[in-house]
Amino acid sequence: MKNRGIFIKVFTYTIISILLLVGVTAALFSQQFMSFYRTAQARQIVASYQPLVERIQRNHNHDIAELARRFHENNQSYEFYIVDKDGGSIYATPNADTSDRFDGDFFYVVHNDKNFSIIAQNKTGLESFYRDLIVRAIAVFAIMLALCLICAFVFARQMTKPIKRLADSAERMTHLEEVPPPFERKDELGTLARDVYSMYVKLKDTITKLEKEILRERELEETQRYFFSAASHELKTPIAATSILLEGMLGNVGDYKDHPKYLRECMKMMDAQDKIISEILEIVNLSNGKIAPIPEKLDVRHTVFEILPDFQILTEANGQHIVTDIPDGQTSLSDPKMLQKALSNILLNAVQNTPKGGEIRIWSEPVAEQYRLCVLNTGAKIDDAVLPKLYDPFYRVDQARSRKSGRSGLGLTIVRKTLEAMNIDFTLENTSDGVLFWMNLPKA
Template identity: 75%
Template sequence: MKNHGIFFKTFIYTAVSILLLVVVTAALFSQQFKSFYRTIQNRQIVASYEPLERRIQRNDNIVEAAERFYENNQSFEFIITDKNGGLIFATPNAEAPDSFDGDFFYVVHNDKDYTITAQSRTGLESFYQDLIIRGSLVFVAIFALCLICAYVFARKMTTPIKQLADSAGRMASLEDVPPPQERQDELGALARDVHFMYGKLKETISQLEDEILRVREMEETQRYFFSAASHELKTPIAATSVLLEGMLENVGDYKDHSKYLRECIKMMDAQSEKVSEILEIVRLDDGKVTPVPEKIDIRNMVTGLLPEFQTITDAGGQRMVVDIPDGQTCFSDSKMLQKALSNIIVNAVQNTPTGGEIRIWSELIDKQYRLCVLNTGARIDEAVLPKLFDPFYRADKARERKDKRSGLGLTLVRKTLETMNIPYALENAPDGVLFWMNLPME
C-alpha cells in the first residue's frame, strides 16, 4: 500500500472537510431559495389574479368576467368552481380538480360563492432557473477557492513538519544539522527543543566516546603497568635466589655468607621500596588518597627538602640554586606536595651532568605561583617526553640496571599532582629540562 506523505493527507482531509461544509451550506441555501421562490410565486399569482377578483365583485356574471380576463391573459390557465365543486369557468387547457395530474395547482380565491384555482405559473420559471444557475456557479467558485486555500494551508502547515522530519532523519545518522528557522509557534518551539536535544545527545555521545577511550587507555596502562612491574620484580627476585642457592651450596665466593646476605637484604629493601611505590600508585588510582589542603610557605618547604640531596650533589659536583622570595604561600596538601617535589628534584639531580646546576625558583602567573625545577645541561627527545611519566620507563636503556631508580618516580609525581588538581608540565628549555607546577594561592 502506497504511503502518502503528510502534505497529501492534510490536503485531502482539509479538502473533504471543506467540500462537506460547502455541500451542507448549498443544501441549506437551496431550501432557502425554494422557500423564497415559492413566496415570490404565491405573491405573484395572487397579484396576477387580483384584477379577475375585482371584475367578479363588480359584475355578478362570473363567466363574463372570467372570459374578459382570459382574453387579456391567455397564458394563464385557471378554473372557477362553485361552492359545491361545480365548474363555472375553465380555460381551454385547464383540468377539472378531480382529474388534475399537472405539476402546479394553487387556490387563488376561496369563499362561499366561488373558488378560483390557478394551474399555471406566472412568468417566474425563468427567474428561478437563473437563480439556480447563479447559485451553483457561486458555490463552485467558493469550492474552488476553498481548494486553493486548503492547498496553501496544507503547504504552510506541512513544510516545517517535513523539514523537522528531514532534520530528525539526519540527526539519527549523526549528521550536522543547521539550526532551525526562527518561528514563534508550537512548531518552532518543537524544532528548537529537538535541536537542543540533538546537541545534548551529540555532547553525551562525545563524552561517552571520550570515556570509552579513557577506559581503554586505563586498561592498556594497567596491562603495561602489571607487565612492567612483574618484569621489574622478577629480575631481582631471581638474582636473590641465585645468591641464596650459592650460599646454600657453599660455591666459591658465596661461602662468605655475611657479605652476600647483606647483598640480599639490600635487594629486598630496594624491592620493598618499589612495592610500596606500586601500592601508593594503586591507592592514588583508586581515589583512596584524599588531599588535605593547608597553607604552605613555598620557600620553607623547598629549603627543608634540600639537605637530603646534599650528599648526592656533592658527589657529582653539582650546585643547587634556589630563588624563591619570602612570603609566597600556597594552599595544598603539604605531605603529598613534598613527596612529589622530592621525586622531581631526585630526577633532576640524577639527570644533571657532573658540574651542572639545578635551579629552583617561583614566579607569579595567573594568580598562581609557578614552582620551577630546571636541570641544566640536559636534553630529552620530544617524542620521549610524554613517556617519561609511564611506570618503569627509562629513556636510556643502557642504564636500566646500573642506576638505583625504580622507574616510578615521575609516575608517582603525575598521580599525586593529578589527585591534587595541580597543573604541571615537563618540557625542554633553552638551557636544560624544565619541570613546572602551578600552586594555588588559596
C-alpha cells in the first residue's frame, strides 16, 4: 500500500485536472452549441412558414384564413395561429393555444408586419436532429472520459514508476543490500537516482573501509597482546637464568665459585637479550612508521653479492653451497639498507633450514614491471598450515632446536614488516624442490 500511495495520488490529481479541463471545454462548447441550435431552429421555422407568408402577400392579405387552412392541411404537424394587427384571431390550428395565459414549451413569432402576425407553437424538423446530437455528445463525452482515464493511468504510471523504483532502492540501501545501478534518464529523476546511488556507493565503501579498519585494529591489538606476551616470556627465562647464576656466584655455591666462567655465560645471555631487544625495537619502529624507506636506484646482483660473504663461514660449516643466477643490468628502485636487512634474514633462515650438504639457490627473473628475486632452500619442507605462522613474533617450528641454535624467532617478522614498509609483494611457499621465498622488486 505504501508503494502504491504516490501512484493513486498522481492518478487522482491527473483525473481531476483532466475532468475539469474537459468539463470547462464541454461547457464552453455547449453554450456555442445552444446558440447555434437556436439560430438554426429560428432559420428552420422561418423557412418552414415562408411559403405561407409568400402566399398571403401574393393575395394582398386576402383570404388569410383559407390560405392558412390549406397550408395546415399540407403540413399537419405544424401548430400555429395568425392574428391581425389588433391581436384578433384570424386562424388557429386545432391544437394551437391562443389564450392570454400561454404555458407551452415553445412560442416563436415567425412573421410580424402591420397587417398580421404568424406565431408558431412547435418545433419543425429539429427535434430528431437535436436528440441525435445529444446522443452523439454523450457518446463523445463517454469516449473522452475513457481516454482521460487511460491517459491518466499511463501518465501516472510513467511518472511514479521511477519514483517507486528509487524508493524501493532507497529502502534496500537502508538495509545495506545490493542495489543495481539506476536506469539512464536525462531528467531530474535520473539525476536524483544517480546522486542517491553515488551516495550509496560512497557510503558503502566508507562502511567497508571502517569495518576493515576496525578489524585491522582488532588484529593489531591481538597481535600486540601476543607480541608482548611472547616477548615477556622470551625475556623472562634468560633473565631468571642469569639471576640464578649471579646468586650462585654471590653465595660461592659449588661450581659457581668459578666466577670468570659463569660471568662469561651471563654476558652471552645478556648479549642475546640485547639482540632480541634491538630486534623488538626495530619491529616496533617499522610498525609505527618511524623507519621510512628511502628508495634509490640499485643493482640487484651487486646488492645480493654484498651480503653473501656474511654467510660463507656458516655455509661451509654445514657443507652447504649457494648458487646464484642474477643477470647483470637488473636495477631496482628500493631502499638498499632495508632490502639488505630483509635479504640477510631470509638467507639466514634459508641456511638454518637447509639440510647439511644442501644447496641454496638465488635467482631473479623479470615479471611485468618488476624483478622477482627468489631464494630457495632445497630439501626443506614446511607444513602448509605452519607457513603463515612463521611471520608471527617468536614462533619456532622446533622450539628446542631453535633456542639452542640462537634463533630469536623474529627474523621473518622483521622481513615482513620491512617489505610491507617498502610496499614490496612477497610470499613464502612450498615447492617440489624445497621452500621458496620470493619478492617482487620494482624496476628502476
